[in-house]
Amino acid sequence: MSGRLTVIGLGPGDERYLTREAEDALQAADALYGYRPYLDRVPAREGQIRHASDNREEAARAEAALRHAAFGGHAAIVSGGDPGVFAMAASVCEAIANGPEAWRSLEVTVVPGITAMLAVAARAGAPLGHDFCALSLSDNLKPWELIERRLDAAANAGFVIALYNPVSRARPWQLGKALALLAHRLDGSTPVIFGRAIGRSDENLTITTLAGAGEVTADMASLIIVGSRETRLIARPGLSPLVYTPRAIESVSA
Amino acid sequence: MSGRLTVIGLGPGDERYLTREAEDALQAADALYGYRPYLDRVPAREGQIRHASDNREEAARAEAALRHAAFGGHAAIVSGGDPGVFAMAASVCEAIANGPEAWRSLEVTVVPGITAMLAVAARAGAPLGHDFCALSLSDNLKPWELIERRLDAAANAGFVIALYNPVSRARPWQLGKALALLAHRLDGSTPVIFGRAIGRSDENLTITTLAGAGEVTADMASLIIVGSRETRLIARPGLSPLVYTPRAIESVSA
Numbered sequence: 250m251s252g253r254l255t256v257i258g259l260g261p262g263d264e265r266y267l268t269r270e271a272e273d274a275l276q277a278a279d280a281l282y283g284y285r286p287y288l289d290r291v292p293a294r295e296g297q298i299r300h301a302s303d304n305r306e307e308a309a310r311a312e313a314a315l316r317h318a319a320f321g322g323h324a325a326i327v328s329g330g331d332p333g334v335f336a337m338a339a340s341v342c343e344a345i346a347n348g349p350e351a352w353r354s355l356e357v358t359v360v361p362g363i364t365a366m367l368a369v370a371a372r373a374g375a376p377l378g379h380d381f382c383a384l385s386l387s388d389n390l391k392p393w394e395l396i397e398r399r400l401d402a403a404a405n406a407g408f409v410i411a412l413y414n415p416v417s418r419a420r421p422w423q424l425g426k427a428l429a430l431l432a433h434r435l436d437g438s439t440p441v442i443f444g445r446a447i448g449r450s451d452e453n454l455t456i457t458t459l460a461g462a463g464e465v466t467a468d469m470a471s472l473i474i475v476g477s478r479e480t481r482l483i484a485r486p487g488l489s490p491l492v493y494t495p496r497a498i499e500s501v502s503a
Numbered sequence: 504m505s506g507r508l509t510v511i512g513l514g515p516g517d518e519r520y521l522t523r524e525a526e527d528a529l530q531a532a533d534a535l536y537g538y539r540p541y542l543d544r545v546p547a548r549e550g551q552i553r554h555a556s557d558n559r560e561e562a563a564r565a566e567a568a569l570r571h572a573a574f575g576g577h578a579a580i581v582s583g584g585d586p587g588v589f590a591m592a593a594s595v596c597e598a599i600a601n602g603p604e605a606w607r608s609l610e611v612t613v614v615p616g617i618t619a620m621l622a623v624a625a626r627a628g629a630p631l632g633h634d635f636c637a638l639s640l641s642d643n644l645k646p647w648e649l650i651e652r653r654l655d656a657a658a659n660a661g662f663v664i665a666l667y668n669p670v671s672r673a674r675p676w677q678l679g680k681a682l683a684l685l686a687h688r689l690d691g692s693t694p695v696i697f698g699r700a701i702g703r704s705d706e707n708l709t710i711t712t713l714a715g716a717g718e719v720t721a722d723m724a725s726l727i728i729v730g731s732r733e734t735r736l737i738a739r740p741g742l743s744p745l746v747y748t749p750r751a752i753e754s755v756s757a
Binding site for chain 2: 260264265266267268269270273307331332333334335336338339340341342343345346353354356357359360361362363364367368370371372374375376377378379380381382383384385390391392395398399401402403405406407408481483484485486487488491493494495496497498
């Protein structure tokens with residue numbers, strides 16, 4: 250079977266974050282599939298078909314692209330950030346696992362991209378400079394109880410925590426509850442970073458503390474980084490502070 | 504003070520992984536600082552000075568670049584992968600925190616890059632498709648006891664685990680001990696991915712299980728991903744299997 254499917258990470262914002270590999274992969278495909286705002290970021294190429302779909306239609310999008318590849322085409326699915334982090338690469342694997350046997354013969358390539366936590370961390374300094382975890386706050390696909398257990402384990406063990414999918418219209422209370430849980434484990438002075446639409450013209454970075462985090466507004470375009478006991482802040486005259494997690498840790502209690 | 508310092512992520516391998524932002528930032532600097540193999544990846548530009556240094560000289564490199572910026576220059580430090588993940592951005596912040604007051608007035612910019620775990624994950628499918636953590640196995644800068652505690656917490660809470668700095672000449676036994684610890688928490692059939700020099704011409708990807716992981720050779724250029732209880736594998740005729748962690752988790756015991 251000659252069909253191909255490429256899953257391409259566009260990075261968090263405009264084309265500054267595209268890698269050369271991603272640019273080449275976008276050119277090579279004969280059909281692009283994706284959530285409309287991501288597709289809109291990709292310049293048009295003559296002869297290339299586009300299939301825009303909605304945010305919640307990951308499974309249907311993956312299947313449509315796989316069907317195109319199974320007919321011998323070269324399909325590409327575009328994904329914001331990195332397709333491997335809470336994004337389309339897992340949806341494609343799930344579709345192949347549950348789909349017709351023939352889909353297992355297709356050539357599948359994942360092209361990595363800058364995921365949101367790396368872009369937000371870069372804006373703030375180096376908050377992910379030591380051990381960290383990435384956790385989705387969405388309880389659409391897992392029980393809330395499990396999210397709480399993971400937050401608890403991560404904070405106790407001293408991981409910096411990057412929160413993906415912190416808020417949506419259907420999930421208004423989860424972020425507040427997560428921050429309250431973390432406030433029981435970590436000092437109120439722990440640095441917390443809210444990055445919104447980083448890499449876009451309307452980007453916004455807010456550096457606060459765990460005690461003050463409840464007052465910051467977040468939405469679907471936000472990524473939040475909660476520091477560990479080690480994370481610290483450098484105040485700078487006339488400049489935004491730098492937040493970083495040192496490379497060295499002296500004691501086991503950290 | 505007009506000096507500037509940019510910390511630039513080159514991604515994991517050749518120039519395919521460079522973002523446009525990184526290319527522009529490399530051009531803009533008048534002096535480049537970095538570990539020699541990373542500097543060697545960057546094409547020469549007339550009038551741009553280069554200061555190559557050794558692997559273990561992060562602090563001295565950061566200070567040298569900051570001094571250049573403090574004299575009004577535009578210094579750039581190059582970093583493999585992403586500078587914010589176990590790399591130079593934290594060293595720069597540490598140097599500023601401990602350095603002369605004037606360094607706090609310098610403009611510091613971090614340019615994110617594709618970090619090793621994203622490149623390895625992309626080659627394997629979508630092993631980081633759900634909650635995961637990144638942990639350095641180096642006990643040069645933290646007690647081994649703390650590494651064990653974090654491995655334990657991450658495996659118990661169901662995080663996929665990306666292991667950075669798994670082995671070096673001075674640290675020959677740490678990876679074996681870490682895998683043995685994880686084997687007490689996770690099933691022997693748990694997928695484990697060894698990526699070595701991903702993105703370079705000599706790249707190598709080995710997909711194995713936790714029970715078989717002890718037989719795979721790793722070195723300083725390796726990045727290892729250990730699956731969670733949810734991570735699974737799709738066998739494919741004539742192709743490398745796909746490893747992925749599904750987006751949905753049904754039960755809390757996962």
